[in-house]
Amino acid sequence: MSLDPRLDLRVAIVGAGPAGIYAGNLLANAVEEAGGTVAIDLLESLPAPYGLIRYGVAPDHPRIKGIVNSLQEMLDSGRIRFLGNVEVGKDVSLAELQERYHAVILATGAIRDAVLDIPGVDKNGSYGAADFVSWFDGHPDVPRTWPLEAQQIAVIGNGNVALDVARVLAKHPVDLRSTEIPDNVLEGLESSPVTDVHVFGRRGPADIKFTPIELRELGELNDVDIILDDADFAGVDPAAASTNQLKIMLRTMNAWRTEEPKGASRRLHLHFWHAPAEILGDEKVEAMRFERTRIEDGRVVGTGEFVEYPLQAVYRAVGYFGSPIDGAPFDPARGVIANVEGRVQDSPGLYATGWIKRGPVGLIGHTKSDAMETVDHLVADAQAGLLPAPGAGALLELLDEREVEYTTWAGWLALDAHERQLGETHRHARERVKVVPREVQVEISRSGALTGA
Ligand SMILES: Cc1cc2nc3c(=O)[nH]c(=O)nc-3n(C[C@H](O)[C@H](O)[C@H](O)COP(=O)(O)OP(=O)(O)OC[C@H]3O[C@@H](n4cnc5c(N)ncnc54)[C@H](O)[C@@H]3O)c2cc1C
Ligand SMILES: NC(=O)c1ccc[n+]([C@@H]2O[C@H](COP(=O)([O-])OP(=O)(O)OC[C@H]3O[C@@H](n4cnc5c(N)ncnc54)[C@H](OP(=O)(O)O)[C@@H]3O)[C@@H](O)[C@H]2O)c1
Helix, strand or coil: CCCCHHHEEEEEEECCCHHHHHHHHHHHHHHHHCCCEEEEEEECCCCCCCHHHHHCCCCCCHHHHCCHHHHHHHHHCCCEEEEECCCECCCECHHHHHHHCCEEEECCCCCEECCCCCCCCCCECEEEHHHHHHHHCCCCCCCCCCCCCCCEEEEECCCHHHHHHHHHHHCCHHHHCCCCCCHHHHHHHHCCCCCEEEEECCCCHHHCCCCHHHHHHHHCCCCEEEEECHHHHCCCCHHHCCCHHHHHHHHHHHHHHHCCCCCCCEEEEEECCEEEEEEECCCECCEEEEEEEEEECCEEEEEEEEEEEECCEEEECCCEECCCCCCCCEECCCCEECEECCEECCCCCEEECCHHHHCCCCCCCHHHHHHHHHHHHHHHHHHCCCCCCCCCCCHHHHHHHCCCCCECHHHHHHHHHHHHHHHHHCCCCCCCCCCCCHHHHHHHHHHHHHHCC
């Protein structure tokens, strides 16, 4: 195949979560198929790749964590150059990337909690789910201790993150021992006096955003009773549910409603029709007030009836939210980079993919189809001669000049081997033990890459 001069490209991808890696792999395939060449740099602010698969997916979900194996193959192919510990916006600006590459794809995901705007939300004991998830998954940039002093805990939200948070809080730590959960997290959970975890949805049982496997898993927790309120299910008919998944989940919950509690030492309550109104207490969380809701003309509305629950901690799992990048147009209402099908508006050569493109909803698999759309547009724009020509400056020179301690693919392989080795020798024999502090990850990556260890 003859070389298409318009497809002799240099492309930077920002963010090495699944969206960024799929985009790199699809781009390499597409350009190769079209008879061109492309040099791809994948920049990641953390020393290690894989985004929320490493730092979001719960440690007791090893099958999902296993998706990294296929992403690892993509990065191992040598077609994408991984550069970790490089934050775009801090170590290098977007403008500096645009000067050096024909195109930049933003795949920065969403790492913050969406705001829950109710009185009392800043009290001691009110936590964002994203922060808690980062703690239990050993994210390097959050404190390593977590206050687990509450007996009665609320989890706000009816999505899968709420389920992850509720499950990790309610599960007996002995059942987490063989996972890759960091030791300090296991020790923290072992000290937790929790007896009751209450999950609150602001709408009804037929409006849940859970998925069937994740919901069913709650019923499999050892020594945990699932408690539901029959009144919440009045008029809810599984047969009338809008999707098969909902039908399955409504049947699962109906089956739980017929079961007698086993007298377990911990209880997980699923409440519906509860809209968060206020977190109560002096400095610390002491209770939470909700307004009961119902459907009116197809919409959920408050009934004017308020109820209170005594609680000592509240976890807000009401969704994630993206962050802006200097130089890229940001939609503050949706928390995404303003784009049309992945093309960033009025910015030739700038693209977005993954959660920062379409918002923080969807599974890992969705980031692949999403990347396909973005890459198709990039390749079409390249073929149409619409990409700006970059200057000759090389990124590594700039990073070296600034003494940025970037990590490489060889460095990740060294860190990965190190973590697996720690797992083998751990007293509970695990697949891996994550190295948590950023500086230690960087040191192992950089020295391991040099020695080939
Ligand atoms: C708690 C939780 C659990 C989940 N569990 C599952 C599950 O079990 N199964 C499933 O299918 N899906 C799950 N998901 C959804 C899944 O994680 C997402 O669909 C997917 O990770 C989104 O991919 P992404 O690449 O867009 O974002 P991310 O995975 O967030 O990756 C973005 C990457 O960009 C990097 N980055 C951000 N800003 C910069 C910057 N300025 N410079 C350089 N790098 C930057 C980040 O460090 C990160 O590595 C879960 C989500 C959450 C929140
Ligand atoms: N195991 C897994 O597969 C897994 C695990 C974790 C996450 N994920 C995926 O990751 C994505 C993000 O998950 P997520 O749970 O963060 O988001 P989500 O699925 O969008 O759920 C967010 C929940 O928060 C509720 N909420 C939002 N604002 C609220 C408010 N002001 N008051 C009360 N409740 C409010 C929403 O209620 P409304 O519906 O009423 O808006 C919804 O129930 C999802 O696609 C999820 O499936 C998957």
